[in-house]
Amino acid sequence: MPSHIQPCAPTWCDRGSLLHVAAVGAGLILAASASWAQPAPREHPGRPIYRDHCLQCHGAEGDGHGDAFDATFPKPRDFTSGLFKFRTTDSGEHPTLGNLQRIIAEGMPGTSMPAWAQVLGPQRIAQVAAYVQGFYVQGGAPPPVERQVPPAPPPTREAIARGRLLYERLECARCHGRAGRGDGNSAMTLKEDWTGGPIYPRDLTAGWRFRGGRRPEDLYRTILFGLNGTPMPAHNEEKALAQEQARWDLVHYLRSLGPDTEPEVKSTLVARRVDGEIPLDPDHALWERAEPFYVPLAAQVIVEPRLFQPSVRYLLVRALHNAAEIGLRVEWVDPTSRDNEALREALRKAEQDGRRRPGDPLPVDELAIQFPLRHAARGDLPYFLMGRPGQPVRLWVWRSDAAEVIRAEALRFGAWRALADAAGLTSRLVYQDGLYVLTLKRPRITDAPAGIQFPSEPGMVPISFSVADGFKGEGGARRAIATWYTLMLERPPEARLFILPLLVAALVGAAEMLVLRRTRARARRGTPGEPREEAAT
Amino acid sequence: MRLIRNALVQCLAVLLLALAVLLAVRPPIPASLLTFYLAVIGVGLGVYITATTERMESFWRPLHALLILDRLRPARWGVLLALPVLAAGQTAWSLLPTRQAPATLRVIHPAPPTQIRFEGRSINLREARNPLRAAKASEPRAFAAHVETGRRVYYQNCFQCHGDNLAGDGPFAHAFNPRPANFQDLGTIAQLQESYLFWRIAKGGPGLPPESAPGRSAMPRWEGRLSEEEIWAVILFLYEMTGHPPRTWD
Known part of the structure; x- marks a missing residue:
């Protein structure tokens, strides 16, 4: 028996707990389901680990009311409810000890639950998982039956089509939307069981943010056993998914909707040089020439009013330029828009519940692109939250209640004054299946010397972004923010790029010929000790 | 066996092996350093070759044969053609326009001001000590309470960026450049005095001098949101949790 296990207290010293001790000590995941009775909390080996690493969010009583309660969304799990999303057990059942261990070890992407594998190691994770179990398991309750998730077959084109x-x-689109971006018709009307608050369906196109994991086995588990406490039902009784193959077909289709690893964060957004006109049509083939630039967004927790959980988590930006114009194409996932059914249904429901009057204005979505108005060459940029007095930034603002993108002068974070002159800025917005795509372009150089210019030298302009999802109560200073990036105009190919390599090749070739001729001439004269030419030609 | 005894073969083998090892090292070695290492190895090989006349001859013999023997004609022209092509390729590669903006230099830990004004009161950063630290030796209970206060402040305000484990890897960390400070790292709070942390926390990114790129920092200004005691408490918590001792004046 491992030394850290305390002597048996009478309440938990039975057969089950002995098995439990063995499982905890060895960190065995499978054996864990057989162990169910709990040690008295005070002397549990997981208690100090919980106190040092978990209590600040999940609270001393395990009810999710730790110090960080107000600063987290989603809220920390209330362990006393016994409701856990990620289980390999039937719907409504408790998770296995192994299920808890996995979430502790790997964390939940996109939430404030980090991965503890590196910090705690398997043995201490097993101990603290057992301690967490003690918050919801009463003495003699039978352990849940663990369901097996078989290994995934490889994805094929046919499997994805099926x-x-x-x-x-299965009408997954009712919540998750036709393209899987969480914009289904009923998406904004769903409730979760812990608090009765709203819960939103997962955007299936960003696999790196799947909280229960992004492996095929994780999706299989969620589809089959559902997410307790949420509207996501179990499908293990579903006839269409009775066959093992059908289950994996669905998993492979979901995984085909988007990448499962987070795109790399870079600092330089390259505007590719093109010959043709910059297209405002977002589907124009020219945009495929520009590499998508990933901009992760953070909550604005710096100035009041703060926002802890932004709705929009990333942008994909593409940039192009030609001799005269610069163009940007920005896309982001927002499950609600002025004329999508998800918003209409949510507003209807709000009107029924009296949370909204029929004539109230529609929520407004916003995207602001920001450039520094004056900046020293070396690093001293205006404050990234829309500048400050004396260090102004220029904004290009799109609002869902306006037809065109406007130019504006930022007053403070989240507030601006529109400028009368459009300075040749034109734009186009397309919203479909939960995705906004905004394309805009402008002459690179304008008449207004004080405005933003995009000259070839030095060809670099700092750029930043912020986004608000009006339906989620964002707007003003409550918006998702990004840091400063550099928009870099790719240089047109220069003549020396072709001439210099040719020159170098010629020089190397000439040197070779010289060596070749001298060596051969010397060999013909017959220097002793060197191989003779066999038959000179 | 004869092949291995040839100095040219030996040199090529050593160079290829070295290149393979250097490329396999993680994290990757910067290109400039790689060139430097290979140059040092090249000089070493030069010394090795020129050490004896036999080795010199053994090194040159294959090259010489390549240039004059008729049965090696296809190989000869292959090599003679490949070298200019490689040189041209390398030149073109080095001339390709860069797609990375030059890194902006910023001073990570700038010199602190001698004194700051905190909520209308002047605090001398040279003399300021953490008033809560004194309790560590005399009143362990009170000290533990201060650390708990610091823990509460941290998890209510800081962990979203600086991380649950104080390693600068909170859920919002990667959206910011510069990244939030990693307190576990020996290069941050372990090198700084507590009064320095007080300044950084109270005045935040906007309080940085121009050489530290205040416009980029996402560190909020906590003056007005946290009390003086709360700031000292969270500083205490950072040092207690990481196990780093604060740097002192003496």
Whole structure:
């Protein structure tokens, strides 16, 4: 028996707990489901680990009311409820000890639950998982039956096509939307069981943010056993998914909707040089020449009023330029828009519940692109939250209640004054299936010397972004923010790029010929000790 | 066996092996350093070759043969053609326009001001000590309470960026450049005095001098949101949790 296990207290010293001790000591995941009775909390080996690493969010009583309660969204799990999302057990059942261990070890991406594997190691994770179990398991309750998740078959084109049909047949789109961006018709009306508050369906196109994991086995588990406490039902009784193959087909289809690893964060947004006109059509083939630039967004927790959980978590930006113009194409996922059914249904429901009057204005979504108005060459940029007095920034603002992108002067974070002159800025917005795509372009150089210019030298302009999802109560200073990046105009190919390599090749070739001729001439004269030419030609 | 005894073969083998090892090292070695290492190895090989006349001859023999023997004609022209092409390629590669803006230099830990004004009161950063630290030796209970206060402040305000484990890897960390400070790292609070931390926390990114790029820092200004005691408490918590001792004046 490992030395850290305390002597048996009478309440928990039975057969189950002995098994439990063995499982905890060895960190065995499978054996864990057999161990169910709990040690008295005070002397539990997981207690000090919980106190040092978990209590600040989950609270001393395990009810999720730790110090960080107000600063986190989603809220820390209330362990006393016994409701856990990620389980390999039937719907409504408790998770296995192994299920808890996995979440502790790997964390939940996109939440404030980090991965503890590196910090705690398997043995201490097993101990603290057992301690957490003690918050909701009463003495003699039988352990839940663990369901097996078989290994995933490799994805094939056919499997993905079949999975797509299943997605339609099972009406996944009602919540998750046709393209999987969480913009289904009923998406904004769902409630979760802990607090009765709203819960939103997962955007299936950003696999790196799947809280229960992004592996095929994780999706299989969620589809089959559902997420306790949420509207995501279990499907293990579903006829269309009775066959093992059908389950994996659906998993492979979901995984085909987007990447499962987070794109790399870079600092330089390159505007590719093109010959043709910059297209405002977001589907124009020219935009495919520009590499998508990933901009992760953070909550604005710096100035009041603060925002802790932004709705929009990233932007994909593309940039192009030609001799005269610069163009940007920005896309972001927002499940609600002025004329999508998800918003209409949510507003209807709000009107029924009396939370909204029929004539109230529609929520407004916003995207602001920001440039420094004056900046010293070396690093001293205006404050990234829309500048400050004496260090102004220029904004290009799109609002869902306006037809065109406007130019504006920022007054403070989240507030601006529109400028009368458009300075040749034109734009176009397309919203479809939960995705906003905004394209805009402008002459690189304008008449207004005080404005933002995009000259070839030095060809670099700092750029930043902020986004608000009006339906989620964002707007003003409550918006998702990004740091400063550099928009860099790719240089047109220069003549020396072709001439210099040719010159170098010629020089090397000439040197070779010289060496070759001298060596051969010397060999013909016959220097002793060197191989003779066999038959000179 | 004869092949291995040839100095040219030996040199090529050593160079290839070295390159393979250097490329396999993680994290990757910067290109400039890689060139430097290979140059040092090249000089070493030069010394090795020129040490004896036999080795010199053994090194040159294959090259010489390549240039004059008729049965090696295809190989000869292959090499003679490949070298200019490689040189041209390398030149073109080095001339390709860069797609990375030059890194902005910023002073990470700038010199602090001698004194700051905190909520209308003047605090001398040279003399300021953490008033809560004194309790560590005399009143362990009170000290533990201060650390708990610091823990509460940290998890209510700081962990979103600086991380649950104080390693600068909170859920919002990667959206910012510069990244939030990693307190576990020996290069941050372990090198700083407590009064320095007080200044950084109270005045935040906007309080940085121009050489530290105040416009980029996402560190909020906590003056007005946290009390003086709360700031000292969270500083205490950072040092207690990481196990680093604060740097002192003496």
